[in-house]
Amino acid sequence: MDHEHDQPGTWRRRIGHPRELWPRETEDLHPWLIENLDALGGCLGIGRLEFTGREVLMGEQWTHTGQDGVDRVVGGLRLDLSARDRRGQVVVVEAQFGPADHKHLGQLVTYAHAGQAAVAVWVVVDADPLFYTEHLTALAELNEIFSGRRQFLVAALTLESEPRATEVPLGALRPQLRRIDLVTGGTAQ
Structure with missing residues (x-):
């Protein structure tokens, strides 16, 4: 646990590691995100979101016969979460x-x-989320290319x-969502 001094010797903010609340991504974090899709949509400026799927299988799949002679379905992609915005997109x-x-x-792409x-x-979950400038710049460029058709956030x-x-107890920790500005890498307001 880290503490951030907002005013020297006066105010403390406790920063916890997200795995304290969500030890596993699929079993713990995804259900929290589903329950808080509206908060995510609000943070990103896209409004209310309606949950439509979790661990959604998409993309090309095919049958492959293994060395043991058993046919197995392989391929496909597994999307974490899907939703629809207020316009049904x-x-x-x-x-x-x-x-x-x-x-x-x-x-993501x-x-x-x-x-x-x-x-x-x-959504990047960490005590101090770090983003490569190249990643954010690539997404900003994709936003320009796909303007009006697709938006990356x-x-x-x-x-x-x-x-x-006073000292901050573990129970006082709360999830905080912040939009990241793709140009500056800072928190978007």
């Missing part, structure tokens, strides 16, 4: 425990295409307390 959500990485950026999404959201999800004059 598809929103895909790729969540990951941070820092941001190339794998999840690639998955691929899911956006395969799901024919109007909005693709990358990024949010950081942390676990922290409000500033207090």
